[in-house]
Amino acid sequence: MRQGAASGPGSAGTESGGPDDGGGRRPPRLVFLTLTAERRLRRWIGRRGEDRGLSAAASGVLLYLANRPGASTGEVAEAVDASPAGLSGLLFRLEKAGLLTRVPDPADRRTIRVNLTADGKAALGVVQSALGELNGKITDGFSAQELAVVARWLENVGRVLD
Secondary structure (H helix, E strand, O other): OOOOOOOOOOOOOEOOOOOOOOOOOOOEOHHHHHHHHHHHHHHHHHHHHHHHOOOHHHHHHHHHHHHOOOEEHHHHHHHOOOOHHHHHHHHHHHHHOOOEEEEEEOOEEEEEEEEEOHHHHHHHHHHHHHHHHHHHHHHOOOOHHHHHHHHHHHHHHHHHHO
């Protein structure tokens, strides 16, 4: 199949509504490809964290807290792009698993601060190792310049959709 040609519902052909590339072909189905990649990334991360009960979302929380201990629940929700209700359930499960603690901020008891426990830091090591492996797999064969373009495009998607 030539690049840009659609061959059915699951193909990586073209999306309707986009401009063509000047040669009569439409660009790749970037939305479809991005969503498909995101689902597969979440599944891959989830499989690596299954034994510890770590989903992709839980992994994101651990990674965020590793660099920002004592973050508020609002800060964590924003960082992992979660709704307050969704994050509350996730934090409950992570706390129940002994991976983090939630405590009221002494200066403002309405604010809840979140920290990793020793077990949470150990689980973080598993997540970081899995992400190192994953990054190696998904970047293999691409130049630094190609990866910079991909990163710039993804950042742009986030920016224009905010």
